[in-house]
Amino acid sequence: xxxxxxxxxxxxxxxxxxxxxxxxxxxxxxxxxxxxxxxxxxxxxxxxxxxxxxxxxxxxxxxxxxxxxxxxxxxxxxxxxxxxxxxxxxxx
Numbered sequence: 001x002x003x004x005x006x007x008x009x010x011x012x013x014x015x016x017x018x019x020x021x022x023x024x025x026x027x028x029x030x031x032x033x034x035x036x037x038x039x040x041x042x043x044x045x046x047x048x049x050x051x052x053x054x055x056x057x058x059x060x061x062x063x064x065x066x067x068x069x070x071x072x073x074x075x076x077x078x079x080x081x082x083x084x085x086x087x088x089x090x091x092x
Contacts (some may be wrong), residue, residue, distance in 0.1 A: 001068055008079070019061070020061060020062040020063075020065065021059065021061050021062070022059070022060040022061075022062070023058060024058065024059075024060055025058040026040045026041065026044070026058075044060075047068070047071075049068075050065060050067070051064060052064045052067045052068050053068070
């Protein structure tokens, strides 16, 4: 799995609004990101070993969101600001 794909997974996990639990299966993650299931398993295991997430049977609990955000790509903050601006504009 490429660094780009690992960063995509970390970025998606870091960008949570409204909670720290994500009901995501490995199958769903592979389809959304276009990566292999083995890659998702490796990244999830790495993040779990680092204490950033807990992952079991299609449920991801974000344990250390700031660490996930720090591990995400450098564009994370720009993407998040744009996303928040779009949400704010749609709520007017």
